[in-house]
Amino acid sequence: xxxxxxxxxxxxxxxxxxxxxxxxxxxxxxxxxxxxxxxxxxxxxxxxxxxxxxxxxxxxxxxxxxxxxxxxxxxxxxxxxxxxxxxxxxxxxxxxxxxxxxxxxxxxxxxxxxxxxxxxxxxxxxxxxxxxxxxxxxxxxxxxxxxxxxxxxxxxxxxxxxxxxxxxxxxxxxxxxxxxxxxxxxxxxxxxxxxxxxxxxxxxxxxxxxxxxxxxxxxxxxxxxxxxxxxxxxxxxxxxxxxxxxxxxxxxxxxxxxxxxxxxxxxxxxxxxxxxxxxxxxxxxxxxxxxxxxxxxxxxxxxxxxxxxxxxxxxxxxxxxxxxxxxxxxxxxxxxxxxxxxxxxxxxxxxxxxxxxxxxxxx
Numbered sequence: 001x002x003x004x005x006x007x008x009x010x011x012x013x014x015x016x017x018x019x020x021x022x023x024x025x026x027x028x029x030x031x032x033x034x035x036x037x038x039x040x041x042x043x044x045x046x047x048x049x050x051x052x053x054x055x056x057x058x059x060x061x062x063x064x065x066x067x068x069x070x071x072x073x074x075x076x077x078x079x080x081x082x083x084x085x086x087x088x089x090x091x092x093x094x095x096x097x098x099x100x101x102x103x104x105x106x107x108x109x110x111x112x113x114x115x116x117x118x119x120x121x122x123x124x125x126x127x128x129x130x131x132x133x134x135x136x137x138x139x140x141x142x143x144x145x146x147x148x149x150x151x152x153x154x155x156x157x158x159x160x161x162x163x164x165x166x167x168x169x170x171x172x173x174x175x176x177x178x179x180x181x182x183x184x185x186x187x188x189x190x191x192x193x194x195x196x197x198x199x200x201x202x203x204x205x206x207x208x209x210x211x212x213x214x215x216x217x218x219x220x221x222x223x224x225x226x227x228x229x230x231x232x233x234x235x236x237x238x239x240x241x242x243x244x245x246x247x248x249x250x251x252x253x254x255x256x257x258x259x260x261x262x263x264x265x266x267x268x269x270x271x272x273x274x275x276x277x278x279x280x281x282x283x284x285x286x287x288x289x290x291x292x293x294x295x296x297x298x299x300x301x302x303x304x305x306x307x308x309x310x311x312x313x314x315x316x317x318x319x320x321x322x323x324x325x326x327x328x329x330x331x332x333x334x335x336x337x338x339x340x341x342x343x344x345x346x347x348x349x350x351x352x353x354x355x356x357x358x359x360x361x362x363x
Contacts, residue, residue, distance in 0.1 A: 005092065009105035012082060016075035017109065024067045029056050036139065051138035058132040061124045065117070065254075072113050072288035073295050073318055076106050077311055080299040084307055089300075099300065099361050110292040118285040122257055129255035157334045158246060158270040160239040163187065165335050168199075171243055175200070181210055183237070190219045194237070196230070207238040241270045253277050272339065276332035279343030286347055287325075291318055294350040297357035321350050 033056070064071075080103070083089045092102045159165045162185070169180025178201075183194040196213030211234040217226045245268040253261050253274075258281040265274035295314040299307070324346035332342025 005097065005102060006105045006108075009079065009083075009103060010109055013075050013079045013106050013109045016078040017071055017113070020071045020074045020078070021064070021067075024071060025060055025063050028063050028067075029059070032056075032059075048139065051135045054131065055135035055139055058128045058135060061120050061128055062132075062254075065120055065125060068113060068117050068120075069287035069291050070318065072110050073291040073314070076110070076292045076296050077299055077314055079103075079106060080296055081307060081311070084300070100358060103296065106292060106296065107289070110289045113288040114285050117288060121281065121285060125255050126257050132255075157272065158241045159272060159335050160241050160270050162239065164194075164237065164239060164241075166239070166241060168246070171246060177201075178208075178243075181208075181213070189221070190217060192217050194235070196235070199234075201243050202236075203242070205236070205238070206240070207236055208241075209234045209236050211235075239270075245271060258282070272335045273333035275339035276329055276342050279339050280329065283343040283347055287321075290347045290350050290354070291321060293354040294321065294357070297354065297361055300361055317350075321346060324349070 080089075083102075089099060089102060093099065157165060157167045164183050164185045166181065166183040168178045168182075171178045178199045179197070181194070181196040181199050185192045193216040194210065194213065195216075196210035198212060199208045199210040201208050211230060213235070214227050214229045215235065217228075219226075253264070256264075258278065261274060261278045261281060265271070265278050268274060295317050298313040298317060299310040328337065328342040328345050331337040332339050337345075
């Protein structure tokens, strides 16, 4: 049965979450509005203002998708600051109630925010994708560049079943040509590095023809690097990595459901970033709960520590968590870490740290 202290803490945390959520949404819309105000009032019309209203209304799920972990942490920090400043936590401790028990309501709301994040990610965002695109086009906020459909810079690292890990520069999907190629394959006794200035994909042959480059081989049998330049006919590399698969990896997946990303990852198994995005969809909704669990122990006053210092440490911890998420995602996309590890490692590390931190909290 929920006690009075639980209702009080839940109400305190809920009001903080609503306040910070509204403030973040209002701030984003204000900044974005002034950025697009010239476009809005260029040949103003009722249809354009209606499109603007729909655009900003449909932006709310997207804003919450990015800022919900921060909102959860800010609400938790405000709740602890309120309880600490009014000496309410000290009063509860003196009555025999532990700090962990007193703040249990914050974890209940953080868990509900985790569920909301999953629903927002899997149901709401895919539902608003098309209306948001239509509103964006109506506002003419996406200028069309004729080169965007053919030439693009490719930051994706792809790998094939033969063990080649490839990164390409600028790709022209209309002709299948690429500028700047680096490919490497490692085995137990040999490492092969391919570099080329340009290449072209042959659909009939199912591979790439690379030109103006060389292959460097380093084996355990010889300490010297063997360099073999390409001949006039170039070098052919048989691989399932095609311009189409790389182009699919560049498409926006934010508005796709998790099963759709999984289907795309299975369709293009050489694109590691798609697998990382799939597992990130499983791990990302837990970010509000992880941040609350990892940040709140630092807000609690310890011997010789002020509340301001605790809030600062909490913000630093949140920054480290977001940095770890981005860093692991990059490592996973670069095939330097498995997709599962890249998605779940940051949350696992910070949850383990939070368990230790809560155990150190004086009750």
